[in-house]
Amino acid sequence: MGTKRKQLLKSLKTGRPPTVKSARSMSRKASRTLINSHHQLRKRRSQAAAKGDKDAEAAITAEITSLGGLDHYQQASLQGQSLDRGGDTSKVLLEWLPVREMKSAGKELKMLEVGSLSTRNACSRSGLFDMVHIDLNSQDPGILQQDFMERPLPETETAKFDIISLSLVLNFVPEAAGRGQMLLRTLNFLRHDAASSPGTPPDLPFPSLFLVLPRSCITNARYFTQSRLEELMTTLGYELVQAKLAHKLAYSLWKRARPLASASIEFTKREVNPGRTRNNFVVTLKHPAPA
CATH class of the missing domain: 3.40.50.150 (Vaccinia Virus protein VP39)
Incomplete structure (x- = not known):
């Protein structure tokens, strides 16, 4: 149990969506919706991991992947940080x-x-x-x-x-x-x-x-x-x-x-x-x- 906890604290990767191919540019509304969805799913996945529910954790990971994974999330974040949007x-x-x-x-x-x-x-x-x-x-x-x-x-x-x-x-x-x-x-x-x-x-x-x-x-x-x-x-x-x-x-x-x-x-x-x-x-x- 101690080894598992140390590994969890050591890496940030468990808190980030999985990686897939990059997404194309999106609207402000779409990027905001995607970011919020990723945050909610990430929270649910952490809760499932804390409970040791591997099936739920895998299902939520698959749902995150279906949204485009880390690359798609980062595309949305870049949209929010673009200079023309003051982000x-x-x-x-x-x-x-x-x-x-x-x-x-x-x-x-x-x-x-x-x-x-x-x-x-x-x-x-x-x-x-x-x-x-x-x-x-x-x-x-x-x-x-x-x-x-x-x-x-x-x-x-x-x-x-x-x-x-x-x-x-x-x-x-x-x-x-x-x-x-x-x-x-x-x-x-x-x-x-x-x-x-x-x-x-x-x-x-x-x-x-x-x-x-x-x-x-x-x-x-x-x-x-x-x-x-x-x-x-x-x-x-x-x-x-x-x-x-x-x-x-x-x-x-x-x-x-x-x-x-x-x-x-x-x-x-x-x-x-x-x-x-x-x-x-x-x-x-x-x-x-x-x-």
């Missing part, structure tokens, strides 16, 4: 960053974009960052096909990043504990402080984590709220720099400000927002993880 979440990050000061520093900062769908978003085209793009199912030669939870840890401080982007990634991790482990793992890839990145002014909001979640994960979850998110992130040594609630999304920027608050962390699931219409999104963390 590029990295534009919000650029609005929050002191671009003038960053340009004056004359140094590209290193950015890791997890779950990358395009190498042509606002941050990639800004000239401010030395970008590394990764995704489970790369749709572009410039995107490395890689699971963040299996990415080798940097061996030196210079190999670490000034900023990590987790835009609509955390909500795809199938287990609450896996989401906590992902947030914890970001610390391994971020520099300890701005001074460890030569040429970077110390007053800039780096090293940092850019986090984007569906708004419902924050505003309509039975076990999770903005306050709970802030409580967890503070425990991890982050401090909130900026936050924004849009119609569909919740954006936040967190600066790594201090070491872990404790060598032992237990962030548990508890009801904080009761109601029959609430969803069950939650993030939990037990560190060190049980053997």
